[in-house]
Amino acid sequence: MASELPAVLTTLLDAALIIASAVTLLAAYRVIQGPTVPDRVVALDTIGTNVVAIAVLFALTTDTGLFVTVGLVLAIIGFISTITVARFVTEGDIIQ
Amino acid sequence: MTPLDMLQAVVVGVLVVTGTFFLLVGTIGLLRLPNVYNRLHATSKATTLGAASLFLAGFAYFGPRGAGLTSLVGIVFLFLTAPTGAHMISRSAQKIGVPFVEGVSWPASEDIDEKGEID
Numbered sequence: 001m002a003s004e005l006p007a008v009l010t011t012l013l014d015a016a017l018i019i020a021s022a023v024t025l026l027a028a029y030r031v032i033q034g035p036t037v038p039d040r041v042v043a044l045d046t047i048g049t050n051v052v053a054i055a056v057l058f059a060l061t062t063d064t065g066l067f068v069t070v071g072l073v074l075a076i077i078g079f080i081s082t083i084t085v086a087r088f089v090t091e092g093d094i095i096q
Numbered sequence: 097m098t099p100l101d102m103l104q105a106v107v108v109g110v111l112v113v114t115g116t117f118f119l120l121v122g123t124i125g126l127l128r129l130p131n132v133y134n135r136l137h138a139t140s141k142a143t144t145l146g147a148a149s150l151f152l153a154g155f156a157y158f159g160p161r162g163a164g165l166t167s168l169v170g171i172v173f174l175f176l177t178a179p180t181g182a183h184m185i186s187r188s189a190q191k192i193g194v195p196f197v198e199g200v201s202w203p204a205s206e207d208i209d210e211k212g213e214i215d
Contacts, residue, residue, distance in 0.1 A: 009105045016116040023123040030126050038132045038189035046126055049143045053119055056150045065163025068154050072170045079177040086184035090191045
């Protein structure tokens with residue numbers, strides 16, 4: 001564990017958090033606009049990965065290792081939901 | 097602050113900058129590219145690299161135990177699942193008939209030689 005973060009790194013982490021949050025909000029444009037269902041799934045998948053990145057960045061800024069685990073769980077949930085929606089779009093149902 | 101702490105801070109900073117850059121590139125690709133296949137190309141590679149780089153920054157910051165080890169598991173998981181998810185989405189998009197961009201077609205079976213390569 002790093003005892004004291006230099007001031008430059010703290011500023012850098014804050015800037016990275018702001019950029020990641022802004023990028024996640026921008027991806028919502030593709031969710032709303034579409035135009036097809038797979039477009040929306042791709043955008044939601046991207047939002048999921050961005051939220052994982054935000055969780056890791058938050059773990060770095062607050063020096064709380066628990067949030068890395070939060071990011072890992074979010075990645076698992078995002079993967080399962082992507083697979084489920086991709087199956088639902090083609091097959092019409094998920095479990096036969 | 098020892099030199100080792102300084103080195104750790106520099107490594108974490110470089111990895112965070114790289115990760116944020118890749119996240120930015122991936123989302124710009126998602127917004128700007130013309131087609132669902134092209135958008136997948138942008139997001140599945142760039143965003144995965146970005147998140148993996150941030151996980152690596154977490155490993156460099158938290159050390160080889162506890163949260164650092166979780167970060168390494170996260171990298172392995174991302175590299176396994178992101179291509180799988182992208183493949184599933186693109187397959188379903190092709191199955192429900194999302195058109196390719198103009199001038200691009202599915203390779204016909206007579207174009208593929210015996211080695212499985214497209215002429």
